[in-house]
Amino acid sequence: MSTIQLIRRGAAGALMLASLGACAGGLGNILGGVLGGGGQSGQQSGQLSGTIRGVDSRSQQISIQQSNGQTVPVSYDNQTQVVYQNQNYSPTALENGDRVTARIQANGNSYYTDYVQVDQSVTGSANGSSSNMQLLQGTVRQVDRRNGVFTVDVSNNNTLTVTLPNNLSSNDANTFNILRSGQFVRFYGTYLNNGQVQLRQFN
Numbered sequence: 001m002s003t004i005q006l007i008r009r010g011a012a013g014a015l016m017l018a019s020l021g022a023c024a025g026g027l028g029n030i031l032g033g034v035l036g037g038g039g040q041s042g043q044q045s046g047q048l049s050g051t052i053r054g055v056d057s058r059s060q061q062i063s064i065q066q067s068n069g070q071t072v073p074v075s076y077d078n079q080t081q082v083v084y085q086n087q088n089y090s091p092t093a094l095e096n097g098d099r100v101t102a103r104i105q106a107n108g109n110s111y112y113t114d115y116v117q118v119d120q121s122v123t124g125s126a127n128g129s130s131s132n133m134q135l136l137q138g139t140v141r142q143v144d145r146r147n148g149v150f151t152v153d154v155s156n157n158n159t160l161t162v163t164l165p166n167n168l169s170s171n172d173a174n175t176f177n178i179l180r181s182g183q184f185v186r187f188y189g190t191y192l193n194n195g196q197v198q199l200r201q202f203n
Contacts, residue, residue: 044106048072049119052098055091059170061115062091064102074102074111084118085132089188092169093133093200097122121190133200136160137186143179150179161196162189168199175202 054063054069065071082089094100099120103111121133138154148164163175179185190199 011151028080036082046104046106047101048074048104048111048113049101052094052096052097052100052122054096055167057092057171060091062094062116063104065099074104074110074113076113076116079130080114080116082116087133087135089133090169090201091116092172093188094118095165096120096165110203133188133190133202135186136197137184137191138189140179140181140183140185142181143176145177148176150176152185160189162187163196164201165196165198169201172199172202 048064048066050064050066050072052062053065058063060074061073061075061096062079063071063073070115076091080091081092082091091202099122101117101119102116105112105114136154137153138152138160141151141159143150147170150162152160152162154160164172168176186203188200188203190200191197
C-alpha cells in the first residue's frame with residue numbers, strides 16, 4: 001500500500017471518529033437539557049416538569065411541554081402510576097393543561113415514565129376545590145349514547161348526571177357503549193356542580 005493511500009485511509013478514519021464524537025456530544029446535550037443531568041451515554045434518569053399537551057392512548061405516549069416551550073414525547077405502560085392528591089389514576093386520566101412532574105428514564109433519544117405527579121389539575125384550577133377527582137359508584141338509571149351522558153343513583157338516593165370528556169380513551173368508550181340500566185358501575189369523576197360530574201375514567 002502506498003504512502004498516499006495510508007494517509008488517505010488515516011484521514012478518513014479520523015473524520016469518522018470526529019463525526020461520531022460530535023453526534024454523541026449533541027445527544028448528551030439534548031438529554032442534559034431535558035433531564036437536567038449530564039450527557040453520559042446509556043440510560044439516564046431524572047425529572048421532567050411541564051404541562052400536558054396530549055395523551056395518545058393508542059401509542060401509550062404523553063406529550064409534556066416544558067417552560068421553555070419544548071414539547072417532549074414520553075412513553076408509558078401499564079406499570080406507570082399517575083398520582084393526584086394521594087390517589088392513583090391511569091395515564092389516560094391526564095388532560096391537556098394539567099401541570100405535572102414526571103420521573104423520566106432516557107435511553108438514547110426516547111423517554112419513558114413510570115411515575116407522574118399531577119401538581120395542578122386543569123379541571124381543578126378552573127372550578128375550584130369542588131372539582132377534585134373522586135371515586136364514585138352507583139346504579140345506572142339512563143344511558144344517552146348519542147349525547148355521551150348517563151345518570152347514576154348514588155348513596156342517599158342522589159342521582160348524578162355523568163358527562164363524557166372530549167379525550168375519552170378507547171377502553172372507557174367501550175365500557176360506556178355497553179352500559180345498561182340497572183348495572184352497578186364504579187368510576188372516577190370530577191364534580192362540575194352538585195348534580196353533574198365529568199367522567200375521568202371507569203374503574
